Amino acid sequence: MSIARVGSVDIAYQEFGRAGDPAVLLIHGLGTPLTGWPDSFVQGLVGKGFRVVRHDNRDIGRSTHLTSLGTPDPSGMMAKLARGEAVEPPYPLDAMAADAAGLLDALGVARAHIVGASMGGMIAQLVAIRHPKKAASLVSIMSTTARPGLPSARPEAMQALMAGPASPSREDRLAVAMRSVRAISGPGFVPSDAELSAYLLRSIDYTPFDPPAFLRQLAAIVTAPPRNAMLAKLALPALVLHGKDDPVVRVEHGEDTAKSIPGARLVVVPGMGHEFSEKLMPVFVREIGGFVADLEAAKV
Numbered sequence: 001m002s003i004a005r006v007g008s009v010d011i012a013y014q015e016f017g018r019a020g021d022p023a024v025l026l027i028h029g030l031g032t033p034l035t036g037w038p039d040s041f042v043q044g045l046v047g048k049g050f051r052v053v054r055h056d057n058r059d060i061g062r063s064t065h066l067t068s069l070g071t072p073d074p075s076g077m078m079a080k081l082a083r084g085e086a087v088e089p090p091y092p093l094d095a096m097a098a099d100a101a102g103l104l105d106a107l108g109v110a111r112a113h114i115v116g117a118s119m120g121g122m123i124a125q126l127v128a129i130r131h132p133k134k135a136a137s138l139v140s141i142m143s144t145t146a147r148p149g150l151p152s153a154r155p156e157a158m159q160a161l162m163a164g165p166a167s168p169s170r171e172d173r174l175a176v177a178m179r180s181v182r183a184i185s186g187p188g189f190v191p192s193d194a195e196l197s198a199y200l201l202r203s204i205d206y207t208p209f210d211p212p213a214f215l216r217q218l219a220a221i222v223t224a225p226p227r228n229a230m231l232a233k234l235a236l237p238a239l240v241l242h243g244k245d246d247p248v249v250r251v252e253h254g255e256d257t258a259k260s261i262p263g264a265r266l267v268v269v270p271g272m273g274h275e276f277s278e279k280l281m282p283v284f285v286r287e288i289g290g291f292v293a294d295l296e297a298a299k300v
Contacts, residue, residue, distance in 0.1 A: 239267065
């Protein structure tokens with residue numbers, strides 16, 4: 001793990017593959033550090049000839065935790081927005097997109113294929129929108145445009161996702177994370193308890209316990225304006241990958257994202273929820289790795 005200074009924050013990152021190969025930047029979701037990207041997916045991309053960079057967003061993992069910005073109330077923010085009131089989050093998703101673009105600059109990467117999942121998909125969309133010279137392509141996984149009127153998360157899934165542990169202990173953090181992932185996963189790629197526990201402990205052992213940081217990221221999500229009109233102006237190859245059985249960001253969000261980006265390819269995976277199970281990684285390598293590999297091959 002390495003650290004790059006990007007603006008006023010430190011961004012933790014890891015690199016894989018050869019420095020001269022085309023770059024893929026992986027941006028993960030709410031409260032999830034770089035360890036949330038399974039090594040099998042990373043190595044699958046490396047095997048296709050890519051330099052892969054995965055990083056911790058601000059306020060997660062080993063990147064800067066912006067403790068001085070306090071603890072926001074995302075529910076209160078949403079209520080104010082519903083009343084038409086202006087709301088300022090501790091920082092916007094645009095700042096997180098600037099972090100991602102700045103990391104590429106710090107690494108000397110002129111352009112990269114930008115791959116984001118969930119909140120990371122929102123950030124990836126904004127990298128393509130705000131920093132178009134940095135984006136060779138866009139891959140939006142299990143994400144959304146934030147357009148009003150799209151279906152809400154299933155209540156039981158959202159409740160599990162927002163649940164906190166009984167204490168900061170490793171055991172309690174693992175227990176609540178296990179319940180959360182089981183609740184938001186689909187029926188087609190179910191991991192064993194041992195596999196899921198090992199996957200989650202990688203992130204738990206890597207990441208400081210910091211509930212206010214999670215809420216600051218959540219505040220950035222709930223206050224983000226819709227991106228449809230901005231996405232409609234993009235002129236780059238785009239892939240939208242979504243689970244048909246996603247109970248958090250319902251499949252209609254993926255369909256809307258693909259419709260919003262000119263020429264975007266939509267891949268809906270039956271049995272996939274809001275998850276990163278090992279059984280799902282061959283699908284990710286095939287669809288995402290194949291997509292970016294085909295783009296690079298077309299340049300030759």
